[in-house]
Amino acid sequence: MKKQLDIVELLRHSRHDWLNKLQLIKGNIELDNLDRVKEIIEEMVFEAEYEAKLSNLKLPSLAAYLMTYNWESHKVFIEYEVLGEVQDLSKYDRSMINWTKSLIELLENSVHPNGNHHLNISIDIRNNDVRFFFDFRGIISEADKITLWVKNNNSEEQISITDYDLHTTEMSLEVSLL
Amino acid sequence: MKKQLDIVELLRHSRHDWLNKLQLIKGNIELDNLDRVKEIIEEMVFEAEYEAKLSNLKLPSLAAYLMTYNWESHKVFIEYEVLGEVQDLSKYDRSMINWTKSLIELLENSVHPNGNHHLNISIDIRNNDVRFFFDFRGIISEADKITLWVKNNNSEEQISITDYDLHTTEMSLEVSLL
Numbered sequence: 001m002k003k004q005l006d007i008v009e010l011l012r013h014s015r016h017d018w019l020n021k022l023q024l025i026k027g028n029i030e031l032d033n034l035d036r037v038k039e040i041i042e043e044m045v046f047e048a049e050y051e052a053k054l055s056n057l058k059l060p061s062l063a064a065y066l067m068t069y070n071w072e073s074h075k076v077f078i079e080y081e082v083l084g085e086v087q088d089l090s091k092y093d094r095s096m097i098n099w100t101k102s103l104i105e106l107l108e109n110s111v112h113p114n115g116n117h118h119l120n121i122s123i124d125i126r127n128n129d130v131r132f133f134f135d136f137r138g139i140i141s142e143a144d145k146i147t148l149w150v151k152n153n154n155s156e157e158q159i160s161i162t163d164y165d166l167h168t169t170e171m172s173l174e175v176s177l178l
Numbered sequence: 179m180k181k182q183l184d185i186v187e188l189l190r191h192s193r194h195d196w197l198n199k200l201q202l203i204k205g206n207i208e209l210d211n212l213d214r215v216k217e218i219i220e221e222m223v224f225e226a227e228y229e230a231k232l233s234n235l236k237l238p239s240l241a242a243y244l245m246t247y248n249w250e251s252h253k254v255f256i257e258y259e260v261l262g263e264v265q266d267l268s269k270y271d272r273s274m275i276n277w278t279k280s281l282i283e284l285l286e287n288s289v290h291p292n293g294n295h296h297l298n299i300s301i302d303i304r305n306n307d308v309r310f311f312f313d314f315r316g317i318i319s320e321a322d323k324i325t326l327w328v329k330n331n332n333s334e335e336q337i338s339i340t341d342y343d344l345h346t347t348e349m350s351l352e353v354s355l356l
Contacts, residue, residue, distance in 0.1 A: 007246065008238050
């Protein structure tokens, strides 16, 4: 019973997202903005391709977490992209879900209660190594908390922070998987 | 782990369906068939509305079953519509999922291995009673099997077959919920 409820809810959220974009297309067709329509469709195809790629990295926990994150009420809005050819990253699923969840929860607790907060996650597998880029834009209220967390989470078994930069309205973090 | 895999798979199917329709829109925009584009969008909105209504009938097992049916490889293709205002039909969820599953499995086993088989399910809650219409079009190889099943499944506790008609290429079945 629980599981079927989940299917219905999951498809409700997914349908909602697609319908919003469909309304955008519809509105622009009515205004005869065909160039804008083409752009919107391009963006939708891109997003779907990233989603498909994320789904194929064999990181089921991380993929499910990221793909459904914006459906719940949060301060931070998450976007992601996957650059390069799909690889089997299954050995990183457990460590990356824990690490990413912890970072995102930290951000949720460190940003200003109001304001637009965006986190862009770029998964780069174009080279032989695997790198995750976390680019945050928004208003950070508690920068010290983040810097402390980065210090403490820099030496996980499979995860190494290779770059870290923080300002009041920006944070970037580069992570290499070992 | 299992659950997250399901989320990823579920969203893969859903994305696939939406992308197919998006391709149709894209193709028709390129051909400058704007009237066709508008029609396609209308159809997509209608389908999404039926899906939303089905999701709100509090028939979670039946809704999940119908919404995901075409994602697996089957001989019969299912479409559905919900006519009327949404009501709480939760007391029928268990009996309707069992009954409907049994009917659809029967159809799968009674149709010709080749050919296009369509089952349209119309849930009509416009009046005080609740009625399900099952309209099948395709090639039925084993009509006797179906007639026998209808005889045997006509007197469930909550379900009454109020109309039944069968030809080689068509079957219609009307069910009233008590």
